[in-house]
Amino acid sequence: MDYKQVPERWTTRVRKPSRKGSMADVPQDIVTEIASLERLFTVDQAKLKEITEQFIVELKDGLEGNGNIPMNPSWVMNMPDGEETGRFLALDMGGTNLRVCEIELVDEKGEFDIIQSKYRMPEELKSGNAEELWDYTADCIEQFIEYHHEDDKDNLETLPLGFTFSYPATQEYIDHGVLQRWTKGWAVEGVEGHDVVPQLEKALRERKLPVTIAALVNDTTGTLVASAYTDTAMRLGCIFGTGCNGAYVEHCGNIPKLKHMNLPDDMEMLINCEYGAFNSKGTTPVLPKTPYDVMIDETSPRPGQQAYEKMISGLYLGEIFRLTMLDLHDNKKLIFQNQDLAQFRTPFCLDSSFLSFIEEDPFENLSETQDMFNDKFQVKANKAELELCRRLAELIGTRAARLCACGIAAICKMKGFDSCHVGADGSVFNKYPHFKQRIAKALRDILDWTGRKDPIVLSASEDGSGVGAALIAALTVKRIKEGNTNGIQDVKKFGL
Numbered sequence: 001m002d003y004k005q006v007p008e009r010w011t012t013r014v015r016k017p018s019r020k021g022s023m024a025d026v027p028q029d030i031v032t033e034i035a036s037l038e039r040l041f042t043v044d045q046a047k048l049k050e051i052t053e054q055f056i057v058e059l060k061d062g063l064e065g066n067g068n069i070p071m072n073p074s075w076v077m078n079m080p081d082g083e084e085t086g087r088f089l090a091l092d093m094g095g096t097n098l099r100v101c102e103i104e105l106v107d108e109k110g111e112f113d114i115i116q117s118k119y120r121m122p123e124e125l126k127s128g129n130a131e132e133l134w135d136y137t138a139d140c141i142e143q144f145i146e147y148h149h150e151d152d153k154d155n156l157e158t159l160p161l162g163f164t165f166s167y168p169a170t171q172e173y174i175d176h177g178v179l180q181r182w183t184k185g186w187a188v189e190g191v192e193g194h195d196v197v198p199q200l201e202k203a204l205r206e207r208k209l210p211v212t213i214a215a216l217v218n219d220t221t222g223t224l225v226a227s228a229y230t231d232t233a234m235r236l237g238c239i240f241g242t243g244c245n246g247a248y249v250e251h252c253g254n255i256p257k258l259k260h261m262n263l264p265d266d267m268e269m270l271i272n273c274e275y276g277a278f279n280s281k282g283t284t285p286v287l288p289k290t291p292y293d294v295m296i297d298e299t300s301p302r303p304g305q306q307a308y309e310k311m312i313s314g315l316y317l318g319e320i321f322r323l324t325m326l327d328l329h330d331n332k333k334l335i336f337q338n339q340d341l342a343q344f345r346t347p348f349c350l351d352s353s354f355l356s357f358i359e360e361d362p363f364e365n366l367s368e369t370q371d372m373f374n375d376k377f378q379v380k381a382n383k384a385e386l387e388l389c390r391r392l393a394e395l396i397g398t399r400a401a402r403l404c405a406c407g408i409a410a411i412c413k414m415k416g417f418d419s420c421h422v423g424a425d426g427s428v429f430n431k432y433p434h435f436k437q438r439i440a441k442a443l444r445d446i447l448d449w450t451g452r453k454d455p456i457v458l459s460a461s462e463d464g465s466g467v468g469a470a471l472i473a474a475l476t477v478k479r480i481k482e483g484n485t486n487g488i489q490d491v492k493k494f495g496l
């Protein structure tokens with residue numbers, strides 16, 4: 001296999017304000033179409049509130065063990081206090097890259113040292129078989145150890161690993177997780193319905209690597225724990241990236257599906273909601289789906305699943321745009337007349353960065369957007385078509401942000417959090433223009449805030465899949481030492 005270490009790149013960019021746009025000189029039929037797209041994609045305050053109420057119903061159903069939202073107990077049972085110490089590995093199996101980190105939680109409160117390497121995830125692995133996936137993953141960990149521990153690899157102590165696996169997994173224990181279903185376009189055979197921990201452990205054992213899987217972690221729980229490490233007001237961890245999801249702290253007494261375990265009612269448990277599945281098949285439909293959302297769902301490998309995620313996450317935003325534009329060309333004969341759109345017809349050929357780019361085009365005449373259409377799709381867009389593109393990108397991006405706010409508002413309302421911090425991560429949150437502000441505006445609409453200062457505030461999280469996963473491994477070791485071995489399958493392997 002081809003191992004390419006991806007060089008680290010740290011970039012900072014100053015965001016230019018999006019232009020205002022002008023409809024002067026735009027023909028009437030396009031102006032009328034823009035108005036109709038506005039009606040189709042706008043989610044008003046009343047609708048946001050209705051969605052949030054249904055969200056609460058489905059979150060509660062999930063805690064009962066019913067409905068669509070899995071509400072997976074994560075067996076992360078405490079939050080960090082900044083005093084955690086020790087050396088840990090973290091493995092982040094994200095969509096594009098695989099990242100291995102070694103994290104030293106040092107004596108200074110809330111501080112850590114990190115070394116990390118990224119390895120490109122070959123596209124074919126995502127639709128290959130389980131053995132190839134775990135072999136590649138273990139090979140990357142081996143490479144990491146050889147590269148960073150050239151001198152001491154033969155007498156390296158066994159390192160506890162926090163494995164960030166950002167897919168819905170049923171966890172009966174923290175060092176266990178049965179994949180419920182692949183999301184985000186993954187389809188590796190032989191993993192669904194299986195515990196992923198022994199699958200990776202076998203590959204690690206075959207390579208005799210000094211690593212033990214201490215915790216299987218979702219990126220949202222990692223985000224929450226990493227953010228809480230430095231901010232005690234953190235209550236939620238959210239991801240708005242290729243997929244979307246959230247995690248929060250629940251009391252065991254509020255988790256009816258764990259009643260049989262007789263855990264103390266006030267014991268804490270982080271819940272990985274997997275709320276990308278909100279309002280999927282079988283529930284009262286409240287999501288304002290357009291015909292384009294319906295097409296995406298029907299042609300997806302998993303129709304009826306991840307209904308909410310399919311309307312808001314980065315994997316789908318470009319596709320919603322593409323399908324809308326094709327409809328305006330093929331059926332309504334409104335745009336790009338007499339042009340060949342062959343290059344534009346490949347499903348998923350635009351990702352959400354395309355919409356960010358359009359929204360960020362700083363020129364009044366949208367010349368950067370025009371060049372991009374020309375270069376990428378050999379399509380010549382005129383002034384009116386460019387104005388329509390810009391408005392459509394804005395509508396899709398705004399709708400996504402407003403719908404994202406419903407999940408946050410629902411958890412806060414259900415838990416009675418009047419004020420708190422929400423740690424957020426993911427490419428859409430970090431890179432899509434105005435995303436954060438649009439979520440904040442929608443939260444104001446849903447929760448009827450009128451004051452000058454918002455009581456619930458989103459902020460970019462610390463590195464959840466790296467530092468967060470290491471902290472969760474540390475918290476697991478800590479609670480074993482304290483005698484709380486609930487939800488730990490194999491205490492002996494920790495060698496404590």
Ligand code: BGC
Pocket residue numbers: 165166167168183184218219220239241242243244245246274276309
């Ligand atoms: C997965 C979640 C994950 C989210 C964000 C969803 O598709 O099911 O486990 O947290 O994407 O990465």
